[in-house]
Amino acid sequence: DAGVTQSPTHLIKTRGQHVTLRCSPISGHKSVSWYQQVLGQGPQFIFQYYEKEERGRGNFPDRFSARQFPNYSSELNVNALLLGDSALYLCASSLSLTGGNTEAFFGQGTRLTVV
Amino acid sequence: GESVGLHLPTLSVQEGDNSIINCAYSNSASDYFIWYKQESGKGPQFIIDIRSNMDKRQGQRVTVLLNKTVKHLSLQIAATQPGDSAVYFCAENSNTGNQFYFGTGTSLTVIP
Numbered sequence: 001d002a003g004v005t006q007s008p009t010h011l012i013k014t015r016g017q018h019v020t021l022r023c024s025p026i027s028g029h030k031s032v033s034w035y036q037q038v039l040g041q042g043p044q045f046i047f048q049y050y051e052k053e054e055r056g057r058g059n060f061p062d063r064f065s066a067r068q069f070p071n072y073s074s075e076l077n078v079n080a081l082l083l084g085d086s087a088l089y090l091c092a093s094s095l096s097l098t099g100g101n102t103e104a105f106f107g108q109g110t111r112l113t114v115v
Numbered sequence: 116g117e118s119v120g121l122h123l124p125t126l127s128v129q130e131g132d133n134s135i136i137n138c139a140y141s142n143s144a145s146d147y148f149i150w151y152k153q154e155s156g157k158g159p160q161f162i163i164d165i166r167s168n169m170d171k172r173q174g175q176r177v178t179v180l181l182n183k184t185v186k187h188l189s190l191q192i193a194a195t196q197p198g199d200s201a202v203y204f205c206a207e208n209s210n211t212g213n214q215f216y217f218g219t220g221t222s223l224t225v226i227p
Contacts, residue, residue: 006158042220045215090159109158
């Protein structure tokens with residue numbers, strides 16, 4: 001079985017632009033979470049989606065949005081990019097809601113560089 | 116808010132020795148913990164987890180210890196190998212929460 005897949009792997013954008021990152025969870029997993037990992041730090045929670053509904057949101061501005069599709073894949077959108085948005089964006093897949101003490105498995109991430 | 120931190124940011128060990136990576140957490144409601152290994156340029160890789168109703172769990176060459184009294188978690192790696200070189204994160208979650216909180220990570224370097 002394929003693990004969590006994310007696309008693209010690398011991306012370079014200019015300040016002010018918007019970006020869409022994509023994630024396909026492990027087959028059978030219904031929950032997708034997004035994390036931002038700045039260089040030298042641990043991942044920070046952005047969103048969790050379960051059964052196509054937002055079930056949690058971290059401390060990120062409204063420029064960040066996401067959605068989950070009927071096939072449980074997900075998109076993370078970031079508008080009006082800032083230099084500080086440069087980071088590794090990670091998608092985590094789990095069978096159910098994270099609050100159910102369920103293992104979360106990560107993809108390889110999308111490295112976003114804003115110039 | 117919750118806080119998960121690591122005592123040592125870097126750790127160097129000789130190949131074949133045992134490694135111990137420590138983690139402190141501050142949320143007493145945390146009841147589920149995962150250790151992740153992250154190699155350069157890759158996403159975090161699940162190593163082992165433990166629930167709060169346990170104080171020890173063993174995997175292949177790895178053991179996680181949980182001390183709820185002092186809110187401390189450790190990862191022990193037996194017979195450390197060069198392939199174990201990576202950054203290790205502990206992550207915690209509570210049954211009422213919907214996210215994992217990560218520490219800042221410990222960089223493990225295995226010296227051949």
